[in-house]
Amino acid sequence: MTGLTHLDGAGAARMVDVGAKPATAREATAAGRITLSPEALALVRDATAKKGDVLAVARVAGIMAAKRTAELIPLCHPLPLTRVAIELTLLADGVEVTATCATTGPTGVEMEALTAASVALLTIYDMVKAVDRHMVIDNVRVLAKSGGKSGDWQAP
Secondary structure (H helix, E strand, O other): OOOOOOEOOOOOEOOOOOOOOOOEEEEEEEEEEEEOOHHHHHHHHHOOOOOOOHHHHHHHHHHHHHHOHHHHOOOOOOOOEEEEEEEEEEEOOEEEEEEEEEEEEOOOOHHHHHHHHHHHHHHHHHHHOOOOOOOEEEEEEEEEEEOOOOOOEEOO
């Protein structure tokens, strides 16, 4: 099997050896959204959910998740993150989460950004699920990455 770095010649999963790769500044941004009912959105917007300030908790959850990505995704390397920023934008029908992660290291931080955005979205779901069981999390994707051998990339 060629082209897939996490598979060996026999097709077995393996962790890529990044030991010989130079440490470079790397950054990645990922985003996603959650659609909420008007009632649930009001609780989020007004910080009146029974479980507390939804956006504040989602921000902390996203930061914590980025730092634990290697524990959640089996073949990810643990990375010394130098920055994790979570932006939460209220929309007319939900919330958009944008997560940016940075490090100086031998491998990228796309998985950390995706994990941060996903867990922040899941936290919003958890905190208002008693009010809205029809929430939809969607469009989770990498928006941009920089650094490393492949250079900069931005979603179209």
